[in-house]
Amino acid sequence: MTNSQPPLPQPQLERAGITFEQYVEFTPEKLELWDGYLGYGSQNQLGFHLAVLRNMGLLAAIRHTELSLWIEALDRHLTEKLETVSAQPEVAQALLNRLNRAMEDLAAVAEYLEV
Numbered sequence: 001m002t003n004s005q006p007p008l009p010q011p012q013l014e015r016a017g018i019t020f021e022q023y024v025e026f027t028p029e030k031l032e033l034w035d036g037y038l039g040y041g042s043q044n045q046l047g048f049h050l051a052v053l054r055n056m057g058l059l060a061a062i063r064h065t066e067l068s069l070w071i072e073a074l075d076r077h078l079t080e081k082l083e084t085v086s087a088q089p090e091v092a093q094a095l096l097n098r099l100n101r102a103m104e105d106l107a108a109v110a111e112y113l114e115v
Contacts, residue, residue, distance in 0.1 A: 009050040015057035026051050067110035075103045 006021040018026075026047030028040030039045055053061060062070055078099055085092060 008047050009054040011053035011058050013059050016054050018051050018054055067114055071107050071110055
């Protein structure tokens with residue numbers, strides 16, 4: 001066995017398993033609660049969080065969370081990505097306008113469905 005780190009677990013729509021190597025690398029031996037957060041010391045917890053999402057599946061995760069939070073997260077993420085796009089100002093603004101319209105439509109549908 002090599003000393004290289006296994007790839008980070010990649011969440012899927014449906015629940016999926018992780019490899020034994022991912023389990024050993026990313027699962028804490030002792031899960032701790034520190035200031036209200038689950039964790040294990042000062043280690044990077046990205047692999048653990050991704051493993052949990054992969055095991056749960058994104059569809060199950062979204063079913064247990066308000067849709068408006070997922071929309072807000074998606075909006076923030078896409079807006080941040082748009083800020084890194086190297087495009088002409090007119091193109092960047094047009095993309096931002098389309099994103100804003102799409103997010104408003106999505107929020108309206110989600111609001112209707114959550115009632």
